[in-house]
Amino acid sequence: MTTATHAQTTPATTRAELAPWLIVLAGLLVMFAPTVSDLLNTIWADDEQAHGPIILAVSLWLLYRTGPAVVRAPGAPAPVAGALLLTLALVSYVVGRSQAIIQLEIGALIPALMAALLIQSGPAALKRAWFPLFFLIFMIPLPGVFVQTVTIPLKMGASWVAEHILYAAGYPIARTGVILQVGQYQLLVADACAGLHTMFTLEALGLLYMNIVGHSNVRRNILLALLILPISFAANVIRVVALILITYHLGDEAGQGFLHGFAGMVLFLTALVLILLIDGLLGRIPALRERSSG
Incomplete structure (x- = not known):
């Protein structure tokens, strides 16, 4: 009887855990979809920079693969550190977008993801997702x-x-x-x-x-x-x-x-x-x- 009750409540718990992450994902899509689209039509269309979208796709796959461990990471959230990183990401994005500095614009994705992890789950989640976040550095176009x-x-x-x-x-x-x-x-x-x-x-x-x-x-x-x-x-x-x-x-x-x-x-x-x-x-x-x- 106890086992059956646990099986019934697990999906609801999973949906509750995923709900805030889906909101974060939606926000990141709204923010960075135009940037990725611009890169696909310009810099990443060049053969020399064709690795950019591949790196992005692999990093997102790695984040997806580590998703369960990140969502259930132990420890308390770190909203202050997350807010500081989010501010850094927003400043980098705004400056990069307004001044056409693509390195700052797409590079803002990394501190934005780090901020989301700290605010939602805390340092333990950030530690578990360190490699996908680090790997994203290689998608940033090299400065001329x-x-x-x-x-x-x-x-x-x-x-x-x-x-x-x-x-x-x-x-x-x-x-x-x-x-x-x-x-x-x-x-x-x-x-x-x-x-x-x-x-x-x-x-x-x-x-x-x-x-x-x-x-x-x-x-x-x-x-x-x-x-x-x-x-x-x-x-x-x-x-x-x-x-x-x-x-x-x-x-x-x-x-x-x-x-x-x-x-x-x-x-x-x-x-x-x-x-x-x-x-x-x-x-x-x-x-x-x-x-x-x-």
Whole structure:
């Protein structure tokens, strides 16, 4: 009899728990739907920024997956801290929207979600949802000044390494800055080939991989996260070398056509495979092995 009564009251309790969260969700949709729509039609429509909506979707899925644990998190709400974060989110959103600073506008989503968690459930809920909130950082478009500053040395580095690899392999190649001369063809290492956005996206995917795998060894996680940066640079160099070889052997049309995009996709997957392989190698190091619960 007691069990039956409990079964009847559980759905009502669940609806009562979800009601305030549905109100929060509705408010966030009203606030940020125009921003997401603008991004989908502008910045995120660019191939270099196409990871943005994917990051957003994955983060929302992770929040949904942790929803029950967040709703039932122990502890008292923290309305004061939540109100401060909500104020920060509103200021960031208003300034970003009015001044067309998209980083502030879409970035306001993170403190807004944090504020909702603190006001509704408290610090324990925020702690349980820390990774999806942190992962949202990778959807924010990189500032143009930062991109220009970092892209130049990346282009120079990729050009230099590609030149030395092909020269050692016996190809007639020379370099002037970021311009490579191979045979009769002259190739410019463009901003898109610098790998900055690839590096940013691979770092995000590497962190997602670590979150899903759930390694308990902190040093292993930190080391793998740091190694993702040189892995992505190496993958980008391989892409540049591959495009040079395609152009040299198959002609300029092949290098600039379908094979250009295909090489980027294949080498992006190659970088992900390298992340998996290096993670496996790190697991063989005694100091980085997982500790059994027994």
